[in-house]
Amino acid sequence: MSGTSRADPLHLKPNREQDAPIYLQLYRRYQEAIASGRLRPGDRVPSVRSLASELGLARGTVEVAYQMLVGEGYFVARGAAGTVVSPRLGNLADASRAKTSTPPPGPSPRPQAPDHGAQPFQLGVPALDAFPRKTWTRLAGHTLRTLETVAMSYPDPAGYGPLRRAIAAYLGIARGIACTAEQVFVTAGYRGALELVRRTLLRTGDLGWYEDPGYIFARQFLERAGMRLAPVPVDEEGLNVRLGRQRAAEARFAVVTPTHQSPTGVALSLPRRLELLEWARHRRAWIVEDDYDSEFRYQGRPLPALKSLDRNERVLYTGTFSKVLFPGLRLAYLVVPASQAGKFRDMVNHLPDPGSALPQAMVADFMEQGHFTRHLRRMRPLYATRRGYLADALARMPGGRLHVQPQAGGIHILARLLTRQGDKRLALAAQADGLAVQALSDWRMRKSSQGGLLMGFANFVTAEDAAAAVRRLEAVLERG
Ligand SMILES: Cc1ncc(COP(=O)(O)O)c(C=O)c1O
Incomplete structure (x- = not known):
């Protein structure tokens, strides 16, 4: 992480004469600052309250901009530790530069998965982005x-x-x-x-x-x-x-x-x-x-x-x-x-x-x-969708390496290995690449020749998130 330098709010002063609403101007200024490298991954940004008071804006206005930036993976909110530019945005500058010319809102490409505190395929962690904070x-x-x-x-x-x-x-x-x-x-x-x-x-x-x-x-x-x-x-x-x-x-x-x-x-x-x-x-x-x-x-x-x-x-x-x-x-x-x-x-x-x-x-x-009860009612279809993202991405994987077992519930998928590759070795190689898959063999007490990979899907926010993670997994499987 590159320190705790704060963005200078004066550079972000919004102009009330412009056509774009103030929250959007703030949002774009931050995008530009990140794309140009003035704000780097890990940099801390001012709190909503202090930025609002420094710029003489309503807190809600700043909050909306921040929510968009968090939602799209530019910022990560770390509770009492403040809000920072996502440490995962190492390669964002180019993509973001291209993006600043097209005005949001609307669905925007997310170059990398937002930082939910869960690695791709993380087991056992629910959809943290969907928690009703x-x-x-x-x-x-x-x-x-x-x-x-x-x-x-x-x-x-x-x-x-x-x-x-x-x-x-x-x-x-x-x-x-x-x-x-x-x-x-x-x-x-x-x-x-x-x-x-x-x-x-x-x-x-x-x-x-x-x-x-x-x-x-x-x-x-x-x-x-x-x-x-x-x-x-x-x-x-x-x-x-x-x-x-x-x-x-x-x-x-x-x-x-x-x-x-x-x-x-x-x-x-x-x-x-x-x-x-x-x-x-x-x-x-x-x-x-x-x-x-x-x-x-x-x-x-x-x-x-x-x-x-x-x-x-x-x-x-x-x-x-x-x-x-x-x-x-x-x-x-x-x-x-x-x-x-x-x-x-x-x-x-x-x-x-x-x-x-x-x-x-x-x-x-x-x-x-x-x-x-409301939360559960909302999460069930959400998980069904995210499970579909992962199952579809795995089904598109070439080469007949994995067979996804149909499972009626839960927040992970078990894919049996159809090759003779050792699941422990594959899981270790995937983990070294930042993919949190686990080997079925590690969960066994007795040895078995049937290997498999356990993959959580709860934090795949889009089909593209799941597809990107599966492509990375595919590369690991290819390397063997
Ligand atoms: C099989 C199983 N049992 C229980 C738990 C719950 O454990 P805890 O309440 O300690 O989070 C988990 C969590 O991942 C689990 O996978």
Whole structure:
């Protein structure tokens, strides 16, 4: 980054006599300054407030110009750290020079993907550009103004009460889970939920079933916490329960992603669900249901949670706000069987709590005021479109190197490798080129000859973004 020099606002003084509205003049001046090299990638620009006051303009006018510049990838807003010229605009000068002669607004070519803080193909990161920041900001003020004094004291280690109630209500409607707020525990991310289960119900060294392939980060977390994990193969019906019983009948727990298996995307079939629940009943084992991105499904209706079939109180259900809001929140939750709620309540009193009540209060308000449902309603078609961008770009790739598995939901795609190239080596080469694809083999516990590449699509804002990333991936595959 090239320092924190500020653009001289005097050079940007707008002329009220000109035909173009003031925001447009500001917008163009910045484009020109970037194209001519007067402003370089990484340079800090004045805040909206200070520029507005220096130029004697309404804040809204400057804000509109800045929003256009952020939206088109010229600027990156970095919260308290200020707004900077996108560090990714290394090669922009020429393209931008050509562009300054054609007046915006209207769809403008974006030479490079805007900086969303996510690399192309980044897994697990939702569409950060589409997060309703304005609503969130408004809510922050509201939440602070209305926060009861009791919420400013030491927070409940089980989570902020209104958020627990909002989660229980949401799960009843959206996931078919009948639970009370007392069964809901707010945690610091999914790992916080796993840790709470481990500390409350399991002992170090206990054996558990783990999907193979399966979510690598939770696997590493559990192994480091001293749990033993038995790989259980996943096929087109999800976790193969019969093989689990054969290979590790004595297991005390199973961790599963029944809605969209991570990473293959398949759903656990109903016969397998019943078989798994029956095994848990019989063995008095615990099932951890990781329902991390069930909200996003593109074919058919969302499947009910496994927990909704749990008649014998063996399922511990986990959900996260990382996909439906944003991962920086670090907020997830655990729903425990009613019979275990007392034990969990006792345990949370002796563990690090899930963090500040403030973000929890904001999420509670966000849910209660209907923004959450609206946001989800908006994100589903958006993800379907972005998924289409990536699937189409991959389908146009020549050479029959990849086969995209049809997946009904989620925010990533799994492409099987049809060549004999090693997926780990390819993923490493792609990562060295700034592409965040991951190798399926890295998510496996047992070796397999079937390689694949995992690719997130949530942050492909346009078809061209996806096509450009796929072209770069193609070059990596060609180099082999
Ligand atoms: C399979 C799976 N489970 C759970 C999570 C959620 O983890 P967290 O709440 O820590 O963000 C993720 C996030 O990527 C995931 O991919």
